[in-house]
Amino acid sequence: MATTQSPLTLSSATFAKLSPHPYLLANLQPPDASTPSSRTNGRQPRQARQPNINTSSLSHAHGSAVVRTGDTTVICGVRGETLLTTDIPNYRAPDVVNPTKSDAVAEADELRDYDLLVPNIELATGCAPNFLPGVPPTTLAQTLSTRLYSLLHSSGLVDVEDLRIYHDRPEKQVPRHGDKMEEVDADEEEEDTAEVKAYWVLYIDVLFVSFDGNPFDAAWAAVLAALRDTKLPPAVWDPDHEMVLCSRKAPSSLNIRGMPVACTAAVFTAKEKQQRKGEQGQYWILVDPDRFEESLCDEALTVVVDRTLGETKVLGISKSGGTTVGPQLMWKYVTVAEERWQEFKSAL
Amino acid sequence: MADRRRVNGPVGPTAPPVYNTAAHKPIAKEKADNSIRKIFLKTGVTPSASGSAYLELEDPKANSPSSTSLKLTCTVHGPRALPRSAPFSPHIILSTHVKYAPFATKQRRGYLRDSSERDLGVHLETALRGAIIADRWPKSGVDIIVTIIEGDQDRNAPENKSDEGWDMMNVLSGCITVASAAIADAGIDCVDTVAGGVAALVARQPNSPPAIVLDPAVSEYHKVFAACCVAYLPTRDEITNIWFKGQLPGADSMLYNRMVERSLVACRNANRVVITALNETVRPGKESA
Numbered sequence: 135m136a137t138t139q140s141p142l143t144l145s146s147a148t149f150a151k152l153s154p155h156p157y158l159l160a161n162l163q164p165p166d167a168s169t170p171s172s173r174t175n176g177r178q179p180r181q182a183r184q185p186n187i188n189t190s191s192l193s194h195a196h197g198s199a200v201v202r203t204g205d206t207t208v209i210c211g212v213r214g215e216t217l218l219t220t221d222i223p224n225y226r227a228p229d230v231v232n233p234t235k236s237d238a239v240a241e242a243d244e245l246r247d248y249d250l251l252v253p254n255i256e257l258a259t260g261c262a263p264n265f266l267p268g269v270p271p272t273t274l275a276q277t278l279s280t281r282l283y284s285l286l287h288s289s290g291l292v293d294v295e296d297l298r299i300y301h302d303r304p305e306k307q308v309p310r311h312g313d314k315m316e317e318v319d320a321d322e323e324e325e326d327t328a329e330v331k332a333y334w335v336l337y338i339d340v341l342f343v344s345f346d347g348n349p350f351d352a353a354w355a356a357v358l359a360a361l362r363d364t365k366l367p368p369a370v371w372d373p374d375h376e377m378v379l380c381s382r383k384a385p386s387s388l389n390i391r392g393m394p395v396a397c398t399a400a401v402f403t404a405k406e407k408q409q410r411k412g413e414q415g416q417y418w419i420l421v422d423p424d425r426f427e428e429s430l431c432d433e434a435l436t437v438v439v440d441r442t443l444g445e446t447k448v449l450g451i452s453k454s455g456g457t458t459v460g461p462q463l464m465w466k467y468v469t470v471a472e473e474r475w476q477e478f479k480s481a482l
Numbered sequence: 483m484a485d486r487r488r489v490n491g492p493v494g495p496t497a498p499p500v501y502n503t504a505a506h507k508p509i510a511k512e513k514a515d516n517s518i519r520k521i522f523l524k525t526g527v528t529p530s531a532s533g534s535a536y537l538e539l540e541d542p543k544a545n546s547p548s549s550t551s552l553k554l555t556c557t558v559h560g561p562r563a564l565p566r567s568a569p570f571s572p573h574i575i576l577s578t579h580v581k582y583a584p585f586a587t588k589q590r591r592g593y594l595r596d597s598s599e600r601d602l603g604v605h606l607e608t609a610l611r612g613a614i615i616a617d618r619w620p621k622s623g624v625d626i627i628v629t630i631i632e633g634d635q636d637r638n639a640p641e642n643k644s645d646e647g648w649d650m651m652n653v654l655s656g657c658i659t660v661a662s663a664a665i666a667d668a669g670i671d672c673v674d675t676v677a678g679g680v681a682a683l684v685a686r687q688p689n690s691p692p693a694i695v696l697d698p699a700v701s702e703y704h705k706v707f708a709a710c711c712v713a714y715l716p717t718r719d720e721i722t723n724i725w726f727k728g729q730l731p732g733a734d735s736m737l738y739n740r741m742v743e744r745s746l747v748a749c750r751n752a753n754r755v756v757i758t759a760l761n762e763t764v765r766p767g768k769e770s771a
Binding site for chain 2: 193209212217223252253256263266268280283335343369
């Protein structure tokens with residue numbers, strides 16, 4: 135079409151397809167100074183896509199969320215299943231009566247040792263032409279699952295207390311009074327014979343409906359929103375049936391500590407011969423890159439911040455590939471992440 | 483051996499929650515036997531795919547967290563060249579893939595496809611093959627992927643009630659309809675838009691006589707005797723796929739024919755939704771007449 139109109143010029147879509155790297159460079163580095171540099175998707179280099187979050191849209195999951203940032207759409211479903219302590223190999227009963235000083239450490243160990251959080255990412259849903267089903271999880275899917283898993287544990291998002299299912303020993307039980315069992319849940323801290331009989335295991339499944347770059351930020355936001363939405367039914371151990379029984383009344387939300395938000399940027403560098411005279415090592419920080427930009431950038435930087443308590447806490451910085459980003463730049467980038475946190479805060 | 487490419491969770495077995503009381507059954511909105519549930523259909527949900535569509539079915543029980551039951555997305559990739567190693571093919575090679583999300587049904591699904599999902603994939607392929615003009619793309623292939631985000635199951639059904647797989651019929655008809663819209667969105671030439679529809683022979687109460695209903699929400703009936711899922715091309719009046727399951731009581735030989743005829747009515751209704759959705763894509767903002 136374009137060739138018939140004017141054989142000497144190419145349409146921008148054709149140019150993008152034929153030589154993507156110079157195309158993005160030309161956009162970021164306009165020939166005349168009057169036009170501001172912008173990305174191929176029309177955004178400013180520091181401009182992220184506005185997140186859009188919906189929760190509780192699935193009926194079979196205990197908590198769910200749909201997160202959209204631009205053309206990246208992610209669904210996350212959290213489903214609780216019960217795990218008996220007798221089925222856990224090398225199980226050590228936690229000290230629920232006298233919680234020690236290093237409580238937080240012990241809790242994290244409980245979550246990690248017994249694998250109570252099971253995050254998985256499925257990319258092979260045809261969400262982009264290079265993710266087709268019928269193949270084992272790609273490297274990207276495996277990496278993302280592992281990053282989610284470690285961030286879930288290191289951020290201490292989930293309180294293990296919410297996942298414990300208690301039983302008070304029969305000698306202390308008030309004989310045969312129907313409602314007594316449910317009251318136990320509320321005051322097990324005082325009950326000196328309360329015993330952990332089972333745990334909730336949270337299966338956190340993340341499904342990509344549409345993939346347009348920046349999978350980790352979207353997936354993490356979906357996990358966070360779904361966990362905040364999760365309501366588990368009150369459960370007690372029934373010694374007669376030797377199983378966990380749940381009741382239908384008043385499911386309780388999880389206590390989610392804080393609200394960490396991930397913010398990813400890709401670093402775009404001009405190749406040696408493309409650089410203008412006198413401008414060495416030019417680079418652009420592209421916040422919230424799309425699929426096209428991700429394919430052209432080697433270097434990526436992710437910062438996880440939490441500002442729930444007013445001041446900024448950095449929960450994680452990860453950088454891979456390339457040599458451009460130094461400590462100074464990372465420090466400056468935290469302010470970008472702070473803005474991103476505000477965007478997600480208002481969306482949640 | 484555990485799959486080490488995924489996060490597998492605890493070694494011990496985990497069980498879905500068991501409740502001590504039965505859920506109160508919400509009263510379903512009365513649906514006429516000869517109507518289908520409302521369908522929401524939208525194309526273009528996955529911009530990077532050649533074609534895509536999203537389908538939702540209305541849930542007659544309005545007090546559930548969301549007011550819809552069945553949720554499907556479909557992406558179409560292609561037509562594209564077959565790999566060099568593939569043998570010559572004079573027509574387009576369809577490959578269909580149907581997968582439940584892990585949180586789609588009452589029982590958590592694994593990530594590997596099980597036999598029912600493969601079954602749905604094969605049915606979907608036969609249903610679509612009749613509609614696509616395959617000779618126009620020699621030496622090429624197209625991938626059609628349907629992901630079931632939420633199945634057509636009742637959340638509050640008791641755990642011990644055996645699931646006889648009747649909901650698979652509704653899922654298949656939804657898959658056919660959504661795939662048809664996605665194929666049209668991808669611009670693949672078809673003789674007609676194919677649509678899926680289900681008719682079932684059910685008993686509402688334990689002692690009521692069996693009756694034929696369209697698009698059955700399985701949990702609302704006491705017993706389903708038989709169900710029939712048809713893929714139909716309305717303008718050509720052709721059927722591309724029939725899936726009949728169950729037993730017909732008595733010796734009424736016409737009952738089978740009547741069921742197929744009724745499911746064609748469901749197909750025509752679903753097809754109207756497809757046409758409207760596609761019209762909306764072509765002429766956005768303008769209500770199709």
